[in-house]
Amino acid sequence: MAEPDTAALQASVLHIKAHLSGYGLACFGSFTIERDEITDAAPAGLADRTALLFGNAGGAMWQHFSVSPEHGDGKPDPMNRWTSRVAGEALAVGEGQDMECLYPFGAPVWPFQRWAKRAMGLKSSPLGLLIHPKYGLWFALRAAIVLPSGGQLEDGSRQVAPHRCDGCSEKPCLSACPVGAYSGAGFNAAACRSHLASQNEPDCMMLGCAARNACPVGAEWRYSQAQLQFHMTAFNR
Ligand code: B12
Ligand code: SF4
Ligand code: SF4
Structure with a gap:
């Protein structure tokens, strides 16, 4: 398969980030999916691909979720359904062909905390929750958007966050x-x-x-x- 066009991929990622940001979901960085993190139930071909990690910090997401149809419809798992919808919309808006969206809920169970450690340089607090130098314990992980095979972003910089604990x-x-x-x-x-x-x-x-x-x-x-x-x-x- 041909390598994806980096400029087109960057443009697509910008659209995806902007769409999710409009729902209070921020991009927390990127990481590479390791081979031993792939389960039998996973879509094929995810190993070694770059993924962007999205999540919420503080109340930004709540402002949008709390007035969504999912929040008020009385059906199970409203936040998971809302997340799937807005992430799916983001892929459509960003024309994210050959991208996959993975979630911290449902099956298979993806190691989102491990991914956040790699993407953001975070460590676990004594509570098991990861701690962020700015947001403390008040953030969560909502989705990982996997770029097309061979897709790389120009900005691959990583920061190692100070561990406040x-x-x-x-x-x-x-x-x-x-x-x-x-x-x-x-x-x-x-x-x-x-x-x-x-x-x-x-x-x-x-x-x-x-x-x-x-x-x-x-x-x-x-x-x-x-x-x-x-x-x-x-x-x-
Ligand atoms: C199963 C699960 C639980 C289980 C068991 C946790 C455990 N002992 O592992 C239960 C139901 C107890 C639980 C509880 C909570 N959880 Co929970 N949980 C998960 C889930 C779905 C899978 C974890 C897992 O098994 N991973 C598999 C392994 C292979 O992946 P891993 O990344 O390497 O695993 C790490 C965790 O197991 C972690 N860990 C170990 N012990 C504990 C204990 C606790 C309390 C937590 C949170 C994590 C944790 O350490 C591992 C290495 O980093 C993740 C989402 C996800 N897919 O990652 C959320 C997740 C870990 N939970 C999260 C949260 C916020 C909570 C709660 C605070 C929920 C709440 N009320 O808001 C509570 C804590 C209890 C409380 N009183 O408030 C967040 C953590 C965010 C962060 N800042 O780190 C996650 C990432 C979900 C998300 N959408 O962001 N959770
Ligand atoms: S919610 Fe937190 S403080 Fe309350 S009983 Fe559970 S672990 Fe303890
Ligand atoms: S900074 Fe202190 S209080 Fe906060 S999680 Fe770490 S050890 Fe606990």
Whole structure:
């Protein structure tokens, strides 16, 4: 197969980024898909291809999602359906022929955190969530758009982000959970869920995970109460 035209690809990528930016979804950088990350259920030919990672930080995406038809239609997985729709539109607008869109939901389970580490130079916080030097814990990954085979972008620069947890001696995130769900042994989802289900514990469901809220980094990017409640409800289904 012929190598894609770099100028045409750059133009296509600019359209895709602009379209997604209009929905509060930012491009967080690019990475290469490694062979051992491909599962049997994956579309063929993804190995060694460059992909762009898209996600949300703070409340930018919520402004758009919260007024979308998906948010109000009462059907399951509204944010996943909204994401698929707007990413599909972006590929159409950008004439993204021979591109694939991969998502952090559904099957197969793609290693989005590993990809974000490569694309953005991030590291994990003690909570398992990646921490960003500016947005703290208040960002998430929504889609990876895989460029055509052989497609390269001119701007392949990578930054290694400072890891804010290194300079955080008190680590308030580790002592804020009332049931100690975060420990050196990983995240105890069962303990968290049973606490969230107890009738006299409205705080995390109303205000968001106390451990995540305890982190001082990027506090100004914290999600709104409506967005926090939406994510907590989705987690606790
Ligand atoms: C399965 C899953 C969960 C499971 C188990 C997590 C686990 N122990 O691995 C459960 C349901 C518990 C979970 C919970 C949450 N999750 Co989750 N989850 C995933 C999912 C779908 C797959 C992870 C996976 O198995 N990857 C497979 C391996 C091979 O890929 P990997 O990148 O190498 O794996 C990394 C993770 O497993 C991670 N990890 C290990 N332990 C833990 C523990 C926690 C709590 C998390 C979040 C990650 C994590 O470390 C690995 C190496 O970096 C990812 C999306 C995705 N496709 O990546 C989101 C994802 C990791 N979750 C995410 C989030 C935000 C959450 C929640 C905070 C949701 C919420 N309420 O908003 C909660 C945390 C609980 C809480 N009280 O709030 C984000 C993390 C964003 C970030 N800043 O890093 C992701 C990337 C989804 C997204 N759209 O951005 N999650
Ligand atoms: S409270 Fe400190 S250790 Fe915990 S996530 Fe935030 S910066 Fe990292
Ligand atoms: S949501 Fe509440 S119970 Fe669950 S891990 Fe966070 S602080 Fe702990």
